[in-house]
Amino acid sequence: MSGTPVDGQPDQSGERWPLHFLLNGRRVxxxxxxxxxxxxxxxxxxxxxxxxxxxxxGVCGTCTVLLDGAPVNACLLLGVQAQxxxxxxxxxxxxxxxxxxLQRAFVQHEAAQCGFCTPGxxxxxxxxxxxxPSATREQIxxxxxxxxxxxxxxxxxxxxxxxxARAGNPTSNRxxxxxx
Amino acid sequence: MAGEHPGSTPPLLAYxxxxxxLQRYDxxxxxxxxxRYAGDWQLPGMLTGRILRSIYPSARILRIDVSRARAxxxxxxxxxADDVPANALHEDATGFNLAPFATPILAVNxxxxxxxxxxxxxxxxxxxxxxxxxxxxxxxxPLDAVVNVxxxxxxxxxRVHAERxxxxxxxxxxxxxxxxSLRQADIVIERTYRTQRVDHAYLEPEAGVAWVDADxxxxxxxxxxxxxxxxxxxxxxxxxxxxxxxIAPFLGGGFGGKEDMTVExxxxxxxxxxxRPVRMVWxxxxxxxxxxxxxxxxxxxxxxxxxxxxxxxxxxxxxADAGPYPLLSPRVLFAALVAxxxxxxxxxxxxxAMAVFTNNVPASAMRGxxxxxxxxxxxxxxxLVAEQLHMSPLEVRARNFLQKGDRLPTGEKVETAxxxxxxxxxxxxxxGERSCPTTRTARVGRGxxxxxxxYGRTVWFRDHASAWIGFETDGSLVLRSGVTDxxxxxxxxxxxxxxxxxxxxxxxxxxxxxxxxxxxxAGGTFATRQLYMSGNAVLKAAQELRALxxxxxxxxxxxxxxxxxxxxxxxxxxxSPQRKVALAQVVVECGHRGIPTAHLSVFRGEQAPPVDLExxxxxxxxxxxxGCHATEVEVDTETGIVKLxxxxxxxxxxRAINPQSVExxxxxxxxxxxxxxxxxxxxxxxxxxxxxLFASYLIPTALxxxxxxxxxxxxxxxxxxxxxxxxxxxxxxxxxxxIASAIQDAVGVRLYELPMTPERVLQGLAGxxxxxx
Numbered sequence: 001m002s003g004t005p006v007d008g009q010p011d012q013s014g015e016r017w018p019l020h021f022l023l024n025g026r027r028v029x030x031x032x033x034x035x036x037x038x039x040x041x042x043x044x045x046x047x048x049x050x051x052x053x054x055x056x057x058g059v060c061g062t063c064t065v066l067l068d069g070a071p072v073n074a075c076l077l078l079g080v081q082a083q084x085x086x087x088x089x090x091x092x093x094x095x096x097x098x099x100x101x102l103q104r105a106f107v108q109h110e111a112a113q114c115g116f117c118t119p120g121x122x123x124x125x126x127x128x129x130x131x132x133p134s135a136t137r138e139q140i141x142x143x144x145x146x147x148x149x150x151x152x153x154x155x156x157x158x159x160x161x162x163x164x165a166r167a168g169n170p171t172s173n174r175x176x177x178x179x180x
Numbered sequence: 181m182a183g184e185h186p187g188s189t190p191p192l193l194a195y196x197x198x199x200x201x202l203q204r205y206d207x208x209x210x211x212x213x214x215x216r217y218a219g220d221w222q223l224p225g226m227l228t229g230r231i232l233r234s235i236y237p238s239a240r241i242l243r244i245d246v247s248r249a250r251a252x253x254x255x256x257x258x259x260x261a262d263d264v265p266a267n268a269l270h271e272d273a274t275g276f277n278l279a280p281f282a283t284p285i286l287a288v289n290x291x292x293x294x295x296x297x298x299x300x301x302x303x304x305x306x307x308x309x310x311x312x313x314x315x316x317x318x319x320x321x322p323l324d325a326v327v328n329v330x331x332x333x334x335x336x337x338x339r340v341h342a343e344r345x346x347x348x349x350x351x352x353x354x355x356x357x358x359x360x361s362l363r364q365a366d367i368v369i370e371r372t373y374r375t376q377r378v379d380h381a382y383l384e385p386e387a388g389v390a391w392v393d394a395d396x397x398x399x400x401x402x403x404x405x406x407x408x409x410x411x412x413x414x415x416x417x418x419x420x421x422x423x424x425x426x427i428a429p430f431l432g433g434g435f436g437g438k439e440d441m442t443v444e445x446x447x448x449x450x451x452x453x454x455x456r457p458v459r460m461v462w463x464x465x466x467x468x469x470x471x472x473x474x475x476x477x478x479x480x481x482x483x484x485x486x487x488x489x490x491x492x493x494x495x496x497x498x499x500a501d502a503g504p505y506p507l508l509s510p511r512v513l514f515a516a517l518v519a520x521x522x523x524x525x526x527x528x529x530x531x532x533a534m535a536v537f538t539n540n541v542p543a544s545a546m547r548g549x550x551x552x553x554x555x556x557x558x559x560x561x562x563x564l565v566a567e568q569l570h571m572s573p574l575e576v577r578a579r580n581f582l583q584k585g586d587r588l589p590t591g592e593k594v595e596t597a598x599x600x601x602x603x604x605x606x607x608x609x610x611x612g613e614r615s616c617p618t619t620r621t622a623r624v625g626r627g628x629x630x631x632x633x634x635y636g637r638t639v640w641f642r643d644h645a646s647a648w649i650g651f652e653t654d655g656s657l658v659l660r661s662g663v664t665d666x667x668x669x670x671x672x673x674x675x676x677x678x679x680x681x682x683x684x685x686x687x688x689x690x691x692x693x694x695x696x697x698x699x700x701x702a703g704g705t706f707a708t709r710q711l712y713m714s715g716n717a718v719l720k721a722a723q724e725l726r727a728l729x730x731x732x733x734x735x736x737x738x739x740x741x742x743x744x745x746x747x748x749x750x751x752x753x754x755x756s757p758q759r760k761v762a763l764a765q766v767v768v769e770c771g772h773r774g775i776p777t778a779h780l781s782v783f784r785g786e787q788a789p790p791v792d793l794e795x796x797x798x799x800x801x802x803x804x805x806x807g808c809h810a811t812e813v814e815v816d817t818e819t820g821i822v823k824l825x826x827x828x829x830x831x832x833x834x835r836a837i838n839p840q841s842v843e844x845x846x847x848x849x850x851x852x853x854x855x856x857x858x859x860x861x862x863x864x865x866x867x868x869x870x871x872x873l874f875a876s877y878l879i880p881t882a883l884x885x886x887x888x889x890x891x892x893x894x895x896x897x898x899x900x901x902x903x904x905x906x907x908x909x910x911x912x913x914x915x916x917x918x919i920a921s922a923i924q925d926a927v928g929v930r931l932y933e934l935p936m937t938p939e940r941v942l943q944g945l946a947g948x949x950x951x952x953x
Contacts, residue, residue: 049220050213052432054383055464059874062383090213103211107203110840113848114667115210116383116432122211145883148874150381150433151667152844153851154882155890 005029021082023048024092032079038072039063041079042089050090050119054148061147064120065089071124090119093126102126102164111160113151121147125161137162196747197680198902201840204672205687206430206665215430218403219387219461226389227256229443229450229460230309232299232316233470234291237867238325238340238539241289241318244299249315254308256454258316259300261286264449265418269441273510275641276790279349283505285416285445291320292340292504293541294868295470302450302458325539325867329478329501332536340504340537348502348535349510351517353796355589356528361493365484369564373481373557374933375916377501377862378474378855379871380546381879384432385467390447391457397697398452400444401427405434405664406704407696409441413448424448428694434666435852436545437471439706440507468872472507472544473862475500475535477516477553483561484528489571489579493528494561496520498554502535503542509535512543512550515634518800519551521589522558523600523632524580529589531796539867545706547852548912551633556934559629559917563924573921574604577630584897591797596905597897599832600630600806606891607810610828614812621818624825625926628810629917634801635708635906636785636899643785645713646700649678649721650778651729653771655749655764656688658778662702663714664694668908669841670710674718676837677901681722683746684763700780708906711837712802713785715901721781732775733766786899803898805905807831809850809914813922817945820938822858822923829914830891834898834905842907846890849911855880857916861935 005011005018016031023046030045039056042048042065051074054062058076065074066088067081093100102122105111112118121144128143129135135143140161141154149157209215246258261267261284268282287298299316303309326332326339332346340346362368388402398417400410407426414424431438443460450458462471482495498516502509517533533550546552566576581600587593607628617624637643648660659678665671675689692699702714731741733751737759745754752760770777791798812826829850836842859878863870871877898905916934924930929944 047222049216052217052383053219053385053461055874057464057874060383060464090211099208099211106211107207110201110204110207110844112207112210113669113844114382114384114431114433115207115215116217116667118210119213141882145881148381148383148879148881150383150435150852150879151848153847153849153888154880154885155847155887156840156844158882158887 005031019079019083021084022086024088034078034080036079037075038077038079038082039074042074048089052116052119061120061124062117064123064147066123066127069127071127088123090122093122101167105160105164109156109160109163111152111156117147117149121149121157129161129165133165133168135165195680197676197686198837199835199839202676202686202838204669204841206672217384217387217432218389218401218429221389221401221459223389223391223457226457226459227302227304227450227454228306228309229447229458230301230313231297231446232301232313234287234294234296234298236291236320236322237294238323239291239320240323241287241291242321243319245317246299248317249301249312252308252312252315254304255301255312256304256456257302257450258312259449259453261288263453264416266416269412271506273506273508274349275638279506279510281506293539295541297446300446300450302454327538327540327864327867329499329536329538332538340539346537348506348537349513351514351533351796352794353517353529353531353589354794355591355797358493358495358528358530361528362482362484362495365492366487367565367568368482368484369561369568370482371561371564371932373479373560375477375553375556376934377476377543377864378546378860379468379471379862379877380435380437381877382433382435382437385462385464386438386442386471387461388443388447389457389459390451392451392455396423398424398448399427400425400448401429402444402447403431403438404428404442404444405438405666405706407662407664407694408701408704409444410696412441413444416445417448417452425697428664431664431666434705435547436549436706439545439704440472464874465872468877469869470541472503472542474546475502475509475512475543475550475553479554479557481557481561483565485565485569487569489569489576491524491526491580494521494526496531498533500535501538501540501543503540504537505542507542507544509543511638512545514638515550516554517796518588518590518634519632520554520558523582523598523630523806525582525586526589531589540864541862541869547849547909548633549707549909552913555629555631555913556916556920559914560920563921577604590791590800592799594804596803596899597832597895598806599893599895600808603806603808603830603832603893604628604630606893607808607828607830610889610891611810611812611826615825617814619816622814622816623926624812624814625922625924626810626812627918627921627925628808629914629921630808631910631913632804632806633708633910633913634804636712636802637707637709638801639786639788639799640790642787643703643709643713644782645702645717646780646782647702647714647717647721648700648778648780649718649725651763651767653764653767655762655767656690657682657684659689659691659718660699661691661693661714661718662696662699663710664705666705668845669838670705673711673837673841674714677715677718678722681719682726683748683750685749688749708908708910711904712900712906713783715904717781717783719901720783721779724781725779728775728779729766729770729777732770732773733761736761736766736769803905805831805907805910807910807914809918811918811922813919813926815923815926815941817927820941820945822919822936822941824854824886827886828889828891829911830893831907831910832893832895832905833907834900835894835896835903836892837902837904839892842892843890845907846892846911847888849909850888850915851880851885853912853915854885854919856934857919857936859935
């Protein structure tokens with residue numbers, strides 16, 4: 001539409017500027033207006049619909065992504081703030097056989113119902129367990145308290161994260177207790 | 181006339197798929213972020229739709245000028261009421277013309293609540309759409325707003341609709357002689373209870389995309405619980421019903437809030453007018469502002485009991501704030517009428533359940549649907565009876581629990597097991613040892629509450645659901661059902677039922693669901709009806725298909741049709757599992773012999789004529805689910821903060837098709853009820869909504885609730901497939917009463933109004949309020 005984004009030059013309209021970052025390990029180049037949120041850039045410009053809009057106020061955590069490995073609300077960040085950085089969505093979780101062990105734990109514990117909060121929840125839990133591998137159940141509760149879920153009542157989410165943390169080995173495929 | 185009962189099912193021990201905590205295929209997609217929700221859909225040339233909403237709760241529209249908006253760059257359409265081919269939804273939620281009403285899709289001359297849609301815009305970008313909405317000029321003359329449900333019924337009250345009184349519906353139930361029994365009762369407890377306005381707060385805001393396809397069919401792919409809205413949309417567009425198609429992808433939660441239409445009429449109109457795809461996603465703030473909420477109830481209860489704890493009579497008045505349009509209010513109030521006396525045997529009951537028009541934000545369906553709010557009242561009354569008679573709360577309840585064969589106040593018999601004594605025992609036992617207070621100012625208390633919740637539609641709606649099952653020639657199975665999947669595993673549980681009966685491994689079943697053009701209609705996902713209705717439809721279709729194909733499999737095995745079983749992707753001879761033939765081969769052989777390998781079935785639910793309007797006597801709902809929740813709380817006497825230490829939710833689910841999904845429903849429903857008990861509140865002032873941010877409308881976080889211990893009791897008696905009962909709505913009911921009881925136990929303060937905030941607890945402790953009956 002407006003050609004390939006080139007660093008430092010706006011597009012023909014003069015409203016959008018080139019933006020590049022690593023999205024799930026791959027460099028992406030897009031045009032973005034300075035006022036556009038990272039959420040809008042990800043969903044609308046890059047088609048990363050696994051990042052969900054839930055409130056736009058930074059309250060529900062549904063739009064959580066990892067920015068240089070740390071969880072952030074993509075609705076509160078401007079796209080330009082991701083310039084040259086690393087953005088990870090749920091599709092960027094490292095996996096074997098298609099699933100990260102934390103994802104596997106969520107499936108085994110049925111920690112998702114409607115699944116709308118799940119991508120954000122997974123990213124927050126992943127970052128937290130990475131930094132706090134021996135977290136207690138209460139600490140896990142506190143860690144995911146910034147991400148709202150209306151379906152599960154949280155018990156199974158905490159179960160899944162705890163089982164994943166207990167498994168101790170982030171590359172292990174064994175995340176859960178029961179399940180099928 | 182009773183509904184259908186599908187043929188006998190194999191004994192429990194024989195189940196291979198039913199009753200097992202199997203992985204849900206949709207959850208596998210959801211954890212990978214690949215599920216395409218309504219708002220994730222993209223089409224070439226798609227426009228963005230937006231709504232201009234009323235800023236006043238009540239006003240006359242003097243003039244709307246859209247010329248400036250239409251002239252803006254990038255604007256494809258600006259529509260007002262004049263542009264809607266048939267601008268009225270003709271509704272009658274009672275099913276027999278008791279409360280007919282024509283609800284406008286876009287406001288005509290008058291707005292009746294803050295946030296009511298006035299005009300629609302479709303534009304090339306979100307920014308252009310916003311600019312166009314702002315450029316529409318509406319000249320209003322503000323009018324007095326009717327905002328108080330109690331004063332709205334006074335004869336001199338201003339009317340919400342000039343041509344109609346403010347009383348929307350008044351259901352009556354009369355059995356026995358209440359007045360006389362109350363006079364003769366040893367004790368009479370009379371109290372007023374108030375529940376607040378609550379939002380569904382699903383994480384996925386309302387969203388949808390519409391387009392007109394090459395055949396001229398208007399397609400709407402939206403987050404809806406009810407694909408049958410295609411008919412209403414067709415009538416709005418003055419098109420034949422078969423020219424509109426509604427597709428429901430997986431929803432990001434529904435809870436009743438996507439039962440009425442949301443974006444559907446708006447995107448359909450915009451796509452129809454522009455002939456281009458249009459997407460509309462409501463902001464969270466729009467959703468909180470203007471979506472219908474759970475009805476606030478004012479409930480007056482007068483309960484008479486004998487000295488030995490027997491309940492003699494109950495007189496109940498329920499007033500509900502409907503907002504300005506009927507939506508599903510008449511049905512919500514009917515559920516309150518039927519469930520108002522709770523799961524107890526009471527010989528003399530009168531109930532008056534009324535919904536009242538106001539200029540507040542509309543109220544309609546929400547999980548629990550009228551039977552939820554009354555639980556707070558009838559269970560608090562039980563505690564008060566126990567207190568006054570110096571009996572234990574359990575003893576009083578146990579003396580009055582309904583039993584199978586007893587009659588509800590409607591006169592209808594309870595047709596399935598009532599496991600309440602066991603449920604209460606399980607719930608209370610699971611609390612374990614009493615906790616010690618964690619601080620000097622904290623007090624620990626315990627409470628519990630029981631409930632009943634109907635599942636299935638009111639019987640005079642003559643409910644039915646269809647399902648289609650077909651084999652492919654490789655032995656894989658296709659299931660088509662018009663069910664919508666809100667996240668509760670509706671589609672996955674149907675796959676489990678089909679896999680069980682037809683012996684196909686679960687991963688070889690594909691479910692196509694929620695498409696009014698391509699899947700047989702199943703009715704919406706509401707009223708805790710889908711497992712009962714579509715579960716039975718799938719069970720029936722699978723059983724009938726098996727009966728068609730069994731003789732062919734048997735012939736290949738040189739056995740009798742009664743001697744073969746379908747299991748593990750084979751048909752085999754019972755008792756000689758090595759004599760087997762692959763299902764794929766049976767399918768091919770059926771083709772050779774002209775035997776169908778696909779089958780459509782219709783399941784009809786309980787059917788009966790409407791109740792008597794003066795007495796409420798008659799059959800009402802197909803069946804009921806019973807439950808008991810118990811909790812231990814810690815109340816800080818200095819701050820009034822109530823912290824839940826333990827929570828147990830126990831329900832008789834009849835049969836758990838997927839135990840993990842059942843527990844998930846119970847846990848999530850309980851937390852929704854806990855949110856209503858302690859924190860959630862849509863606050864209106866003069867009809868103006870003050871809770872339009874997620875930062876001000878608080879739902880429970882992971883730190884606000886403890887682990888929810890879900891206990892699913894399986895009585896084997898329910899009217900769903902394999903004896904299952906509905907479990908979607910029932911767990912929302914007991915939390916407010918159980919927590920109120922626990923607060924009373926902890927600090928001696930009983931609250932009669934929700935939510936039970938620290939302020940209200942402190943007022944109670946100080947003896948300065950809160951008001952009571």
